[in-house]
Amino acid sequence: MAEAAYTKIVAELRRRIEAGELRPGERIPSARAITREWGVAIATATKAHAVLRDEGLTVARPGVGTVVAGPAPRRDTDLSLDRIVTAALAVADEHGMAELSMRRIAATLNVATMSLYRHVAGREELEVAMIDAALGELRVPPRYSGRWRADLEQCGRAMWALFQRHPWLGETMSLTRPQLSLNAMRLGEWIMGTLTPTGLGASDRMMVQVLLFSFARGIADAIQPETEAMRDTGMTGDEWMETQEPAFHRLIEGRASPTYEELFLRTPDFEFDLDVLFEFGLARFLDGIEVWIGRS
Template identity: 65%
Template structure:
């Protein structure tokens, strides 16, 4: 004989049946813990475990001031799940709301599946992040041949990485410089940059440092993208609107703080823009690498 199903599981299964049958619709309150104790004759602890099981499946959510309600349509069956669907959904959530808002439960609710079913396709959060990074870099296309030498190649590569980070603001902060994730598409990018110096006298190890330096520059500039997107979501102000709101305070600091150069920039309406910073920094970085490559050729 099989093991007896715990009471809280039987209760959760019955509530799920009601959701699947349409007796409980999205937004409807499900039986409270006290109502469960009265209907099923169980202890409050059992009712609480039933609620926890329903939340874990992505079937219900707690709404402050309302109670526990049906989160959405009854989850579809696991055979509709694929690794690609999970990763695509995770990227869409992170793009829209930031990586901090991404969770297995959020993905499950979006897909309409049980939360635990995701782990059969993506074993852990680290595995999910790696898959997201690899999928994002899979959209970065570089030509098989370099367009006019190493400098043109690095310039093209950096600009396409910048565009990629702008499409996915979470991507830069999710990547580690000192413990790089083994994402095949990101490694192919590394190989492409190293090969850009074929025909020069730059040693292989120093080509790798150039690749790391270039990536660090683009990623560093991109590290401001997700905090800025979050600030816009929370405040409703663009970066320019926020700067305008701080103008009076900045002027007071400049006047009283003895900072004539900053005051001159402020009165000259200095326009800080991440794209301009990226272009300026990239040009200076490539200028420095050019001197380095020339020195190796002598």
């Protein structure tokens, strides 16, 4: 009974806010006023206030009371799954998946949190929709060149670019229990199709596709931490490495480390960043596949 009562109160006050009957900054009925208007217990009125705060519709202001927060939320009819996914992508791209929440998405869209659930069942369904939307950015060529290595290389670079735009994507996509996404299947078909001229069977082509994805994702896992490190320290990776040089000298002092000494002390043109690492690894991956195909 109490559950139905507080839900009814929340719905009515939400309606008044969305209709503009209660405007930003205006006080909403106090708990005691709610008990009088709806004939409920004070605990029920307090619970209704808590739900409205959780939805981001109201805030408590000392000395004033509970007031409507910010601009009045949009009506639910303004919402769509596409708008929710677009907002979620923006949050995840900038802050990472750890900072993504329904409340944050709702605040971005200026809507009530609970209104999102009319379009998406929950976090898991939202993540699948985000994955599908991100992978949908890939522009698959209408035809292959017929040179499997060049085509597969193009696939690898396209994935790397996608992971750079969406650093959360790799860690969100499951390797062992893949989410059902039409655009993920489209990507897989594109990659496996490049190997058609080789005569490899479907299972072998699938293994190449999974390994290429895993390689690109593995390098991409470092993008978000590096971005956060740059933000926290104010230094690029190269600048940070320079600050470690005295400690490096102390570490190798009295120890035979000829390769490291050659690399870091006598090779001024040595570059180590994620793009260089990706290009080196992609070339070696393709070299290995080429040797394997030649032996098959």
